[in-house]
Amino acid sequence: MSRLWAAALAALALALGVLPFAANDYLVATGLSLLMWLALTQSWCVLSKMTGYVSLGHVVFYGMGAYLVVVTWQRWPLALAVPAAGIVAALFAALVGLPVLRVRGPYFVILTFGLAELVRYALVAYEAASGTASRILFGAPDLVVIYFAMYALAVGATVLLALVARSRFGHGLRSLRENEEAAETVGVPVVGYKLAAFVLSAAIPGMVGGVMALRSTYFVVDQVFDPMISVTVIAMALLGGGDGPRGPVLGTLFLFTLSQLLWAHAPLAYMLILGTVLVVFVLVAPNGIVGLFETARERRRLGALAREPV
Amino acid sequence: MTLPLLAVRGVGKRFGGLSALADVSLKVAEGETVGIMGANGAGKTTLFGLIAGNLRPTTGSIDYAGRPITGLSPDRVCRLGIGRTFQIVKPFPALTVLENLRTAAMFGHAALRDVRAADRHGLAILDELGLADVADRSAATLTLSGQKRLEVARAVATGARLVLLDEVMAGLTATEVAAMLETLDRLRSSRRLTLLVIEHVMRALMEFCDRIVVLHHGERIAAGTPAEIGRDPRVLEVYFGA
Amino acid sequence: MSVVATLLSGQLLFAALVTGAIYALVALGLNLVYGTLRMLNVAHGDVVMLGAYAAYWTFSGLGVSPLVAAPAIAMLGALAGWLLYRGVIRRLLGSGATASTRLEGNSLLLFFGLSIIVQNAVALAFTPNNRGYSHLDQVHQLAGVAMTGNRIAALAIAGATCVGAALFLSRSLAGLSMRAVIERREAAYIVGIDVDRVQAASFAIGFASAALAGVLLSMLEQFSPFSGFPYTIAAFIVIILGGLGNVAAGLGAALLLGVLETYGVALTSANLRSVLLYGVFVGALLLFPRGLFARRAVRA
Numbered sequence: 093m094s095r096l097w098a099a100a101l102a103a104l105a106l107a108l109g110v111l112p113f114a115a116n117d118y119l120v121a122t123g124l125s126l127l128m129w130l131a132l133t134q135s136w137c138v139l140s141k142m143t144g145y146v147s148l149g150h151v152v153f154y155g156m157g158a159y160l161v162v163v164t165w166q167r168w169p170l171a172l173a174v175p176a177a178g179i180v181a182a183l184f185a186a187l188v189g190l191p192v193l194r195v196r197g198p199y200f201v202i203l204t205f206g207l208a209e210l211v212r213y214a215l216v217a218y219e220a221a222s223g224t225a226s227r228i229l230f231g232a233p234d235l236v237v238i239y240f241a242m243y244a245l246a247v248g249a250t251v252l253l254a255l256v257a258r259s260r261f262g263h264g265l266r267s268l269r270e271n272e273e274a275a276e277t278v279g280v281p282v283v284g285y286k287l288a289a290f291v292l293s294a295a296i297p298g299m300v301g302g303v304m305a306l307r308s309t310y311f312v313v314d315q316v317f318d319p320m321i322s323v324t325v326i327a328m329a330l331l332g333g334g335d336g337p338r339g340p341v342l343g344t345l346f347l348f349t350l351s352q353l354l355w356a357h358a359p360l361a362y363m364l365i366l367g368t369v370l371v372v373f374v375l376v377a378p379n380g381i382v383g384l385f386e387t388a389r390e391r392r393r394l395g396a397l398a399r400e401p402v
Numbered sequence: 403m404t405l406p407l408l409a410v411r412g413v414g415k416r417f418g419g420l421s422a423l424a425d426v427s428l429k430v431a432e433g434e435t436v437g438i439m440g441a442n443g444a445g446k447t448t449l450f451g452l453i454a455g456n457l458r459p460t461t462g463s464i465d466y467a468g469r470p471i472t473g474l475s476p477d478r479v480c481r482l483g484i485g486r487t488f489q490i491v492k493p494f495p496a497l498t499v500l501e502n503l504r505t506a507a508m509f510g511h512a513a514l515r516d517v518r519a520a521d522r523h524g525l526a527i528l529d530e531l532g533l534a535d536v537a538d539r540s541a542a543t544l545t546l547s548g549q550k551r552l553e554v555a556r557a558v559a560t561g562a563r564l565v566l567l568d569e570v571m572a573g574l575t576a577t578e579v580a581a582m583l584e585t586l587d588r589l590r591s592s593r594r595l596t597l598l599v600i601e602h603v604m605r606a607l608m609e610f611c612d613r614i615v616v617l618h619h620g621e622r623i624a625a626g627t628p629a630e631i632g633r634d635p636r637v638l639e640v641y642f643g644a
Numbered sequence: 645m646s647v648v649a650t651l652l653s654g655q656l657l658f659a660a661l662v663t664g665a666i667y668a669l670v671a672l673g674l675n676l677v678y679g680t681l682r683m684l685n686v687a688h689g690d691v692v693m694l695g696a697y698a699a700y701w702t703f704s705g706l707g708v709s710p711l712v713a714a715p716a717i718a719m720l721g722a723l724a725g726w727l728l729y730r731g732v733i734r735r736l737l738g739s740g741a742t743a744s745t746r747l748e749g750n751s752l753l754l755f756f757g758l759s760i761i762v763q764n765a766v767a768l769a770f771t772p773n774n775r776g777y778s779h780l781d782q783v784h785q786l787a788g789v790a791m792t793g794n795r796i797a798a799l800a801i802a803g804a805t806c807v808g809a810a811l812f813l814s815r816s817l818a819g820l821s822m823r824a825v826i827e828r829r830e831a832a833y834i835v836g837i838d839v840d841r842v843q844a845a846s847f848a849i850g851f852a853s854a855a856l857a858g859v860l861l862s863m864l865e866q867f868s869p870f871s872g873f874p875y876t877i878a879a880f881i882v883i884i885l886g887g888l889g890n891v892a893a894g895l896g897a898a899l900l901l902g903v904l905e906t907y908g909v910a911l912t913s914a915n916l917r918s919v920l921l922y923g924v925f926v927g928a929l930l931l932f933p934r935g936l937f938a939r940r941a942v943r944a
Contacts, residue, residue, distance in 0.1 A: 146748045191930040198684055198888060201748060202880050203929050210922035217915050260508055260515060267505040270494035277454065277488075278560050279480040279509035323756060330749045363764040370757030374750050375735055 097338060104341070108243060112236045124239050124307075126348050127246040131300045132321070133328045133340040134249035138256055139293035141329060141339075143286055144269035145193065149204030150325050152211050153181035153294040155317035157301030159215060162311050165229055174241070174302040181298025182291050189287045205319065212317035219313050232306045241303045249296045250337045256292070257336040265289055266335070331373055333380015342381045405468050407432040407564055407596050408453070413462030414620075415448055422448045423620045425462070430564070435590065435597040437611035439631070441640070445620040446600045447489055450566045453598075454486045455479035466564070483511040485562030487553040489569050489600075495542035499533055499552055500524055502541050503559040510560025524559050530589055531555045547578055551585075558589060564596045571603040579603055583610055608632070616640075647911060654789035656906055662795050662864075664902025665802035668895045669857040670875050671882040672809055673850030679826035679889030680846040681733070683751035687759035689876030691851050695721060695858020696867045697766065700775050703862075710779060711797060714859045721855025725847035733847070734840070759872075766869040776866035794863040802860060805853060806895055813891055822846060826889045881925045887935030897936065 111123045136150045157177030164173045188207070195203050219225060232238075256262045268275040268282045276282045301316060308315075324347070332343025350369065354362040377384050406429040415423045423445040430436050438446050451457035453464055455476040463472045471479055485506075494502050503524030507514045514520040528534045531551045536544060541552060550570055557565050567586075571579050583606060590597055601607050607614055608628040616624040616637050624634045631637055674688045698717045699710040736754060780793035813819035824832045825842045832839050857875075861867065882901055886893035901921070908920040928936055 146752070148752075195929060195933040198678070198682075198748060199884055199929065199933065199935075201684065201752070202884050203926065205877075206881070206922050206925045206929070209918065210926050213918035213922060217919055220915060260517075263501075263505060264509060266497065267494050267509075270496055271492045273456070273476075274488070274492035274494065274556075275505065275509075276476040277456070277480060277486055277492075278506040278556060279477050279511070280505065281475075281477045281509075283475070326749065327753060327756075330753055363760050364768070367757045367760030367764065370753050371732075371761070374754040374757070375732070378736075378750055 101341070105247070112239050117235060120235055120239055122352065124235070124242055126344070127239070127242040128300055128304060129324070129328060129344045129348055130246040130341065131242065131249040132297055133325050133332075133344050134246070134253045134337055135293050135296040135300075136325045137253050137329050137337075137340055139289045140326075141335065142256060142262060142265040142269065143289055145196075145286070146201050146326070147204040147293075148201050148319075148322050148326070149206075149208035150293075150297060151317055151319060151321040152204075152208035153185070153297035154301035154304075154321060155208070155212065155215075155313075156181050156184060157298030158305040158311075158316040159301075159313065160298075161302040161305045162227060162229065165227075166231070170233065170306070174299050177302030178295040178299040181301075182295040185291045185294035186287070189290045190283070193283075193286045193290060205322070208317060208319065208322065212314065215313045215317070225312075227311045229305075229309050229311055232309070238303055238306050242300070245296055245300055245303065250341070252292065252296070253337040253340070256289075261285065261288070327370060331370075331380055332382060333377075333384075334382030339380055339382045346381065404431070406430055407434075407467060408598070409465040410449075410453065411463050411465075413449070413452055413459045413464060415445075415452060415457060416460045421620055423452070423459075423617075426617065426620070426622050427462075428615050428622070428625070430596060430598060432563070432596050433594065434613065435599060435611045437607040437614040437628075438598065438600045438617060439607055439614050439637075440617035443619075444617040446617055447568060448620075449617070450486060450568055450598075450600065453479075454484060454566060477509070480510050480560055480562070481513070483561070483563045484566065485510065485557035485560040485564070486566035487550075487557050487568050487570055489572070491546075491549045491553045493541035493544075493549055493552055493556075496540055498538050499528065499541055499544070500537040502552060502556050503527060506556045506559035507561070510562065512559070512561025514561075523561075524555075527555050527559050530592065531585055546573055550574070551582075554586070554589075558593065558595070562595075564598065567597060567599045567601075569600050569602065571601055571606050579605065586610070651907065653910075654787060656910055658789050658791055658795070658799075660903045660906035661899070662799045662802075662902075663906055664899035665799050665806065666857055666860060667878050667882055667901050668806045668898035669802040669853050669860075671879040671886075671894050671898050672806060672891060673853040674876075674879045675883045675886075675889060675891050675894045676822070676826075676846040677850045678883065679891070680822065680829075680843050681737075683733075683755070684748065684880075685755045685850075686752060686876055687755040687762065687872075688850070688854055688879055689872030689874065690759050690762045691721060691724070691854035691872070692858040692861065692875050693766070693867060693869065693872035694762070695855030696862035696871070697770065697775070697858075698855070699859040699862040700777060700867075703777055703779060710859050710863055711801075714801070714856055717859050718852040718856045722848040722852035724855075725849075725851030726844055728851075729844045729847040733843075763869050763872070770869070772869055774866040774868050777862070779863050798860040798864060802857065805856060809849070809853070810892055810895065818845070881921065885925065885928055885936050887937050890935070890937060893935070893937035 108123055108127065112120050132150065132154065136147065140146050157180065160177045160180050161170070161173045164176070168176070192203060192207065256265070264275070264280040264285050267280055268285065272282055305311065305316070328343040328347050329340050330343070331347055332339030332341065351362070351366065354365055358365065379386070408430040410426060410428050413423060413426050414421070426445070426449060428436070438449065440446050448457065452459050455471070455474050455478065458473050463470060465471065466482060466484060471482060494505065497505070500521060504517065504520045507520035507523045512523060514523055525534065525537060528537055531554060533548065533551055533555060536548065541549065544552060554567065554570055571582060574582060587610070589595065599606065599611060611628060613626065614628055614631045615622060616631060618640050623640065624631060624637050626634065670688070670692055674685060677683060677685050677688070695717055698720065699713060702708045702713040702717070703710055736750070780797060782793050783790050784793060784796065813823055821832070821837045822842050822845065824835070824837055825839055829839060832842070878901065882898045883894050885900070886897035904924060905917060905921060909917050912920065
């Protein structure tokens with residue numbers, strides 16, 4: 093399976109890599125969107141899949157990154173602003189991480205949502221008070237440049253999750269997901285590890301937000317903190333399933349392709365069908381696409397065992 | 403006189419208005435097996451929680467191998483060399499039995515950062531505890547007896563020199579108790595472990611421990627060899643109303 | 645208005661009580677579902693929305709007062725909840741989807757999917773435009789405070805229902821079994837409680853109270869197929885602050901939220917409503933990670 097997987101992944105990376113040279117602007121923009129979702133979903137998994145702390149506020153890092161790039165527009169070079177966006181998001185995570193991660197389970201889910209909304213409305217109120225309800229941005233780089241920046245971020249996020257998943261750090265995270273108290277008792281530094289996962293998961297979305305801000309000529313703060321972004325990321329990760337980067341790639345591809353097809357052919361029923369797909373998936377494939385593959389493989393293995401002569 | 407491995411001095415713990423432990427002291431020498439005896443609510447598990455770092459004492463201090471460990475976090479205490487089991491087992495359910503031990507070997511006192519070394523270490527311990535054939539099964543699928551053995555195996559896999567065993571015999575049949583005692587005996591000599599054992603099963607206390615400390619309502623009321631404890635009038639009064 | 649005058653205003657107090665009572669009613673159902681099943685029903689607000697639409701149609705289509713239609717609509721809500729439980733939720737519980745490490749994510753996705761379906765089906769069927777109607781909006785003067793009839797009715801009905809639910813939980817045998825399941829599910833099985841029936845009942849009661857809240861709200865504000873979401877959020881804030889599964893504390897937290905929102909907006913500005921709400925929520929949860937009224941267990 094893993095050689096097949098590696099080949100498939102390489103093919104995908106290649107296809108996405110040559111897309112800007114082979115297709116029109118519309119397709120490139122579509123590819124950009126796919127890469128954005130890949131980067132966001134993989135980075136979410138670094139925290140939420142590995143530790144079990146499900147965050148419903150992932151968009152907050154994206155929004156902060158976008159805001160930083162916009163407010164430094166034309167004053168800072170982009171080569172500085174975009175990495176700074178990632179750093180600001182990571183610093184924010186480092187700052188609030190300790191108290192936030194003391195909260196567990198469903199409390200954590202709603203807390204992260206509340207935190208993202210708090211930052212959102214605080215910035216909206218601030219912008220309204222300072223008189224800049226919206227901004228017009230001129231002179232953004234070419235689509236192809238933006239595309240390859242996002243490509244790098246998507247690859248980076250995938251590599252990050254892969255490295256974390258197979259590292260000692262990742263094993264520690266998995267243990268604390270399974271039983272936090274027991275993990276601490278066998279020596280896993282749970283407080284520090286959770287915080288590290290949180291900070292790591294924040295940097296890339298910050299830069300993703302910064303890069304995507306370059307796409308909009310007309311910027312409104314409210315839009316870059318849209319909670320639907322957080323929800324979509326969760327859906328893509330859970331539909332994919334699994335414990336490493338494989339699941340999110342599958343889940344993102346699946347949901348993204350589905351939404352593009354529906355949008356093109358059945359826009360009215362789009363949301364209805366999407367909702368139905370989510371419901372059916374949770375009932376039929378609770379461990380995601382990866383779970384389906386694993387169940388099929390298990391069945392084949394048991395079937396082969398049953399057929400062996402006794 | 404050599405330094406005791408563990409020195410608990412005047413330790414007390416209050417939860418709001420409730421005093422769970424008051425002025426408890428004990429010393430454990432290296433290589434000893436000390437039993438902690440007492441009725442439910444006597445404060446035994448609280449004492450373990452204080453030693454292992456899960457709880458912070460309200461009064462008193464705890465030293466391990468000559469250095470103070472009072473108030474350190476559980477993971478730091480583990481890395482220094484103390485392992486513990488939980489009365490209600492806490493396995494990593496979705497991880498395999500071997501992976502449960504791998505975590506302990508990698509992050510505990512043994513600090514075996516290489517996965518293969520950690521697994522070799524873990525498999526050896528699983529062998530000693532009779533769990534080698536379920537190494538690849540997920541921990542959630544084991545029977546209670548298996549999970550209790552896993553709990554012990556994991557604590558030992560941290561490479562701890564001092565292991566706190568919290569009622570590992572509870573719920574086992576007489577045959578299983580005998581087997582577990584035998585296993586623990588082999589384990590403590592092969593790995594030179596110092597043990598602190600909470601038990602209700604009398605046989606485990608009397609046959610297995612060098613010394614016993616008796617707690618009652620959070621206070622220490624008696625200490626001595628098993629024979630002495632069996633004759634101690636205060637203990638007899640508390641346990642048998644005699 | 646000066647700060648002191650604001651704080652002493654009977655008008656604001658009345659508004660805060662009405663808001664708080666409705667939040668309490670909405671939160672009640674959410675708390676019961678979470679308490680018994682440990683699932684985050686993010687579609688809860690959409691049941692409120694459906695109740696509002698039902699009241700709207702009975703009023704403008706059949707000329708029936710929402711107060712008269714309320715019991716029937718609440719019953720329909722109960723039926724819908726019960727059917728959802730039997731048809732979908734039980735199936736989810738039976739599959740491997742609810743191993744604790746997956747429950748959060750899977751129940752979020754499930755209810756979110758249901759929410760999308762309901763919101764967009766209603767939008768397709770009834771257009772996404774705002775709806776509203778006027779009923780019982782004559783103003784009554786009581787102790788110098790001007791109150792519309794519909795607000796008085798909403799406060800009375802919401803308040804009575806919440807008190808009734810609290811009494812049900814604390815005084816009746818059925819309520820006791822529900823509290824047992826909320827407190828410790830495994831133990832409830834052992835003492836012979838029909839946990840399945842309790843769970844179905846919590847869904848039924850939960851949906852009924854949400855639908856009722858929708859009926860009351862339809863008298864007071866305009867609504868659209870997407871109006872449910874803010875109430876879902878408010879309900880979550882309330883039950884988290886009160887401590888999940890703690891129905892009585894939830895009622896208190898709801899009143900607190902109503903007071904905070906009403907007085908907060910009056911003292912600052914409408915723009916800051918959300919900042920205030922989320923600010924207090926995040927701050928409170930960071931200080932009290934298990935809710936404001938969490939009981940701290942004594943460990944021996």
